[in-house]
Amino acid sequence: MRLKKQKRHRRSVRFFTACYGFRSPFKILCDGTFIHHLLVNRITPADTAISNILGAPVKLFTTRCVLAELKSLGKNYSESLNVAHELAPARCDHEKRKSAVNCLSDVIGESNSEHFFVATQDVNLRKKFKEIPAVPAIFAIRNALFLEPPSHSQQHSAKLAEEERSRATDYEIRMLRNTKKGSLETDQQANEALNETVEDLKKNASGSKTDVKDRVQFKRKKAKGPNPLSCKKKKKKENQQPVAKKEVNEDVETVRSRGKKRKRSRKPKSVATATE
Secondary structure, three states: OHHHHHHHHHHHHHHHHHHHOOOOOEEEEEOHHHHHHHHHOOOOOHHHHHHHHHOOOEEEEEOHHHHHHHHHOOHHHHHHHHHHHHOEEOOOOOOOOOOHHHHHHHHHOOOOOOOEEEEOOOHHHHHHHHOOOOOOEEEEEOOEEEEOOOOHHHHHHHHHHHHHHHOOOHHHHHHHHHHHHHHHHHHHHHHHHHHHHHHHHHHHHHHOOOOOOOOOOOOOOOOOOOOOOOOOOOOOOOOOHHHHHHHHHHHHHHHHHHHOOOOOOOOOHHHHHHHO
């Protein structure tokens, strides 16, 4: 049951944030009956309990008329009065004290421009706020808090507001008409300029036929040489230089061999005679 309740509350919060622009931290406008019920059932702290329902931080408000009403109820509501004094004061321009129902209805107005969540235990007040498009209501049953789902009138008003936002305004329609007129004029001017240029080109082409010869459209292909890959390789001539070098070397060796003389050892004549 808790999961279903949380999903239902998240769905309704998403509806009010998307359709009517509610933003966190949410502002909660409390009356005396709601504050007294929280104290009797010990739902404390109240801001954390409400924030758990809405899934976002909250700030609690009340009015001077609500404080005056709690003060007039006597000692039984003294603790509720002390707690109500701790809440932030909402703007209440009533010089004379009004009832809490009339005061809250004046603060909310016809469109709830301040984006208040109204927390009350008064059934008739909740029914009244259901007819106003952007007023979500919070109530308590024993120690549990609930957020009322959006009514049929609130859903219908949200659809109408979405359709109005999707339609174009009178100013936007005028702007579109002006842009269309300007675009048509520019298109006509461009077409006229194109026609003039085409006529000038035709005149120039007709006058230049007698003077200028017809040019060849395509260039002729020139004859190319043979494919080097398909040709045979040239045979290299035999080098005669190394042979010449060899001959030169042989001549040099012959010259050198002729130039050398063999040394012969001659015996002295005295030795030869002695032997004889």
